[in-house]
Amino acid sequence: MNSKFVSLCFAVWVSALSLAQTEEEISGDSIRKLLDMSTGAMYEYEYSKAIDYSLRLIQLAEKKEDYYNLYHGYNNLGITYDELLDTIRARKSYEKALGYAELVNNDTLLWWAYNNLGNIFTSNKETIEQGFAYYDKAIEAASHLNDPDSRATPLLNKGWTYLDLKRYDEAYPYLLKVEKIIKDFKDPFIHTQLASLFGIYHSGKNNYEKSRKYFEEAIKIAEKDSLILDAVTAYDGFAKVLFKNGEYEEAYRALEKYVEYDALLYEKEKLKQMEASQARFETQQYRENLETAEREQLYKDQVIEKSEQISAIMLISLTLMLLFILLLIRNNKSRKKLIHQLKENNKELLSAKEKAEHLSHLKSRFFSTVSHELRTPLYGVVGLTSLLLEDNNNKKLEGDLKSLKFSADYLLALINDVLQMNKMESRLVSLENTPFNIHGLMKGIVKSFEFTRHQNSNTVELQISDNIPRTLIGDSVRLSQIIMNLVGNAVKFTERGKVWIKANCISCENGKCLIYFEVGDTGMGIPKNKQQEIFEEFSQLKANNYNYQGTGLGLPIVRNLLKLFNSEIHLKSEEGKGSVFSFEILFEKSETEEAVTQPGDLEISEESVLKKALIVDDNRINQVVTRRILEKRNFECKVAGDGYEAIALLKQEDFGLVLMDVNMPGLSGMETTRLIRKFNPEVPVIALTAVEIQEMREEILNSGMSDIIVKPYDIPTFFSTIYRNLKVAVNADEE
Numbered sequence: 001m002n003s004k005f006v007s008l009c010f011a012v013w014v015s016a017l018s019l020a021q022t023e024e025e026i027s028g029d030s031i032r033k034l035l036d037m038s039t040g041a042m043y044e045y046e047y048s049k050a051i052d053y054s055l056r057l058i059q060l061a062e063k064k065e066d067y068y069n070l071y072h073g074y075n076n077l078g079i080t081y082d083e084l085l086d087t088i089r090a091r092k093s094y095e096k097a098l099g100y101a102e103l104v105n106n107d108t109l110l111w112w113a114y115n116n117l118g119n120i121f122t123s124n125k126e127t128i129e130q131g132f133a134y135y136d137k138a139i140e141a142a143s144h145l146n147d148p149d150s151r152a153t154p155l156l157n158k159g160w161t162y163l164d165l166k167r168y169d170e171a172y173p174y175l176l177k178v179e180k181i182i183k184d185f186k187d188p189f190i191h192t193q194l195a196s197l198f199g200i201y202h203s204g205k206n207n208y209e210k211s212r213k214y215f216e217e218a219i220k221i222a223e224k225d226s227l228i229l230d231a232v233t234a235y236d237g238f239a240k241v242l243f244k245n246g247e248y249e250e251a252y253r254a255l256e257k258y259v260e261y262d263a264l265l266y267e268k269e270k271l272k273q274m275e276a277s278q279a280r281f282e283t284q285q286y287r288e289n290l291e292t293a294e295r296e297q298l299y300k301d302q303v304i305e306k307s308e309q310i311s312a313i314m315l316i317s318l319t320l321m322l323l324f325i326l327l328l329i330r331n332n333k334s335r336k337k338l339i340h341q342l343k344e345n346n347k348e349l350l351s352a353k354e355k356a357e358h359l360s361h362l363k364s365r366f367f368s369t370v371s372h373e374l375r376t377p378l379y380g381v382v383g384l385t386s387l388l389l390e391d392n393n394n395k396k397l398e399g400d401l402k403s404l405k406f407s408a409d410y411l412l413a414l415i416n417d418v419l420q421m422n423k424m425e426s427r428l429v430s431l432e433n434t435p436f437n438i439h440g441l442m443k444g445i446v447k448s449f450e451f452t453r454h455q456n457s458n459t460v461e462l463q464i465s466d467n468i469p470r471t472l473i474g475d476s477v478r479l480s481q482i483i484m485n486l487v488g489n490a491v492k493f494t495e496r497g498k499v500w501i502k503a504n505c506i507s508c509e510n511g512k513c514l515i516y517f518e519v520g521d522t523g524m525g526i527p528k529n530k531q532q533e534i535f536e537e538f539s540q541l542k543a544n545n546y547n548y549q550g551t552g553l554g555l556p557i558v559r560n561l562l563k564l565f566n567s568e569i570h571l572k573s574e575e576g577k578g579s580v581f582s583f584e585i586l587f588e589k590s591e592t593e594e595a596v597t598q599p600g601d602l603e604i605s606e607e608s609v610l611k612k613a614l615i616v617d618d619n620r621i622n623q624v625v626t627r628r629i630l631e632k633r634n635f636e637c638k639v640a641g642d643g644y645e646a647i648a649l650l651k652q653e654d655f656g657l658v659l660m661d662v663n664m665p666g667l668s669g670m671e672t673t674r675l676i677r678k679f680n681p682e683v684p685v686i687a688l689t690a691v692e693i694q695e696m697r698e699e700i701l702n703s704g705m706s707d708i709i710v711k712p713y714d715i716p717t718f719f720s721t722i723y724r725n726l727k728v729a730v731n732a733d734e735e
Contacts, residue, residue: 175198193230441476467505472588478564689709
């Protein structure tokens, strides 16, 4: 019994139907026609034509890099050589077909290729294990398909091979798997083969009764569907079983049927063998003609190669002549070349400048993003710590909570320093002229260092001259950054000593006042050889008394900020005795005295305002912090996790104000505000953002938001902004 018969017939059949089954249109009518002709020639045993059509199909598919049809060309070629018993060429063709099947990564093509190679290798006892390995790969590839025939064929072939080797126990599991797969599949061809294989198995296990039933079933199917080869196989096995079981008369009748069907098969096989013999002869002639053509082509290639050598010599000669001519005109072209090179260098410089500006922009965006991502969790830390300090009744925890808040504030300052330095390098910092109270500003700075001075057992003195006007016009934010960096530096490098801040008006003429500032300490001092170095970025003195020294950005930031004020920093220091930093800034004098407003002054009675707030934030910790801060001031709060939820709540209920996070997934805070303003233009919407105000102020306010609060914030500033907007809203309603 030939175990290759099933898969070969099946492969030819599938190849013939592949044109109708594939959903992908095969490029080119000629390719389709050649595949059809190759398959048809195999059906008619016209093997010479099948080889010719397959080779032409391969040539055309190679030009179009059509891997799908390259597979079919080599697969048909392999089947043809297999039928001609030329196993070497069949194996090579199948291996090439497998290579293209792997490129296409088509499970149907893969299992065909693996199965055909399994048939080739199992036909030789020396390579039978390789054949089994290919069958296993075919089984794996076919397992991904829904076609029962495809899944059953490699299993059937492997089981059949085990039966041919009389390894019955190894064959049986594969027969059971096939039986399960084709249970509901009505294909007489595979059903009669499986029944015959079960008959062989039970015969080998000496279970003649079961073997007889399976052979009878196979005979019934084969005779019903005129399957001659399967009838021959079934009657042959049936006769052998009957003979083994001593039923000689029935065995004789089975042999008669076997002879009858074998005669029919003989006529068919005789025609096939005659065609095969003729094909082998014609194929041999075809190969000889092909070798002759190849020799002729080789000769032509040699002639072409010699012609190319002559052409190369002529080309070299011509090149030398051109080089000689170029040498003659080199002096004239030298000047043009230098001018062109200069232009190219200018282009490169311009390109490098644009690239540097782009990189600077990317760096600014990176720092902005990182600062936002760091400030957002810091908002939770600072806010919760502030709330715990207010609610804390345990004196033992008070120091720890203050230390925690100091650490969070220090980290925030560190982030601000890095971002500030980056902005100044990118020239994104500019001064804003707004009225401010210099006395209140200085007192606030001193108060902010209360915890630090106690930690290092220092005293901080503030000396503000009475000749300084109470209200000046300038950038108070940048001024406070300068003073706080200098005071922070002094406190950090001073232990059990004194730190002082002085401010004095040197002159005040024509509406402009020149103010002298001084920040000094009695700390460790700075050696003379280090006094210039400390103003460089990331440079600092070694502080033996502290666990950390910071980033070394404070003094460089001070120097760069003073450049914006058209001023410069001066230093007097003696090692072991302390340091004094001083500078002068020219401010405008305000025509009117600014009223210093405290948050409590802006509070409004509950009868005049709706103290009901909607908090819109996607961060749960931020929601909790903001809500608890507001509820401590008797606000009723509701929370929305995104913009859509906020819009729905505002349409259902009235709120006194909305605290809106700017950066939210889905609908951003600015997009949400634009939608809110379409149906509610009055309610104050205050932006809560961890992004620097200067980066987005105009965009935030243009979206319809009323004000901006930068996270993390201190609680007094937070409520000052809220009450200011509530008051504006009340006044607008009264008008």
